[in-house]
Amino acid sequence: MFTIEHDFDATTVTLVDEGETPLKEDVIVHAFEDCVTLTQYDSRLDRDVTVTLSMAQVRDLGAALNLPEGVYRLRRAGQPPGPPGVTSRG
Numbered sequence: 001m002f003t004i005e006h007d008f009d010a011t012t013v014t015l016v017d018e019g020e021t022p023l024k025e026d027v028i029v030h031a032f033e034d035c036v037t038l039t040q041y042d043s044r045l046d047r048d049v050t051v052t053l054s055m056a057q058v059r060d061l062g063a064a065l066n067l068p069e070g071v072y073r074l075r076r077a078g079q080p081p082g083p084p085g086v087t088s089r090g
Contacts, residue, residue: 001016001018002014002015002016003016009032009033010030010031010032011030011031012028012029012030012031013028013029013031014026014027014028014029015027015028015029024040025040025041025042025043026040026041027039027040028040034054034055035052035053035054035055036052036053036055036058037050037051037052037053038050038051038053039051059074060074
């Protein structure tokens, strides 16, 4: 399950783990103009932990979710021909 909220400066998505045990804490995703943050409560540290991704990292992560194992670099317009969108390096 997830929720989506649109605020003035960010879109917030909350991912709720409803699966079988062991369940993980909710993940809160804030999408800003220049970065995306992921926040999750860590019971070992007894605090929220936040990771910040640049928009380039978000783009690469989105591309990686549907690719097989390997090392890739997204191809930019004007680069030498190769498979659409990505080039493999390994």
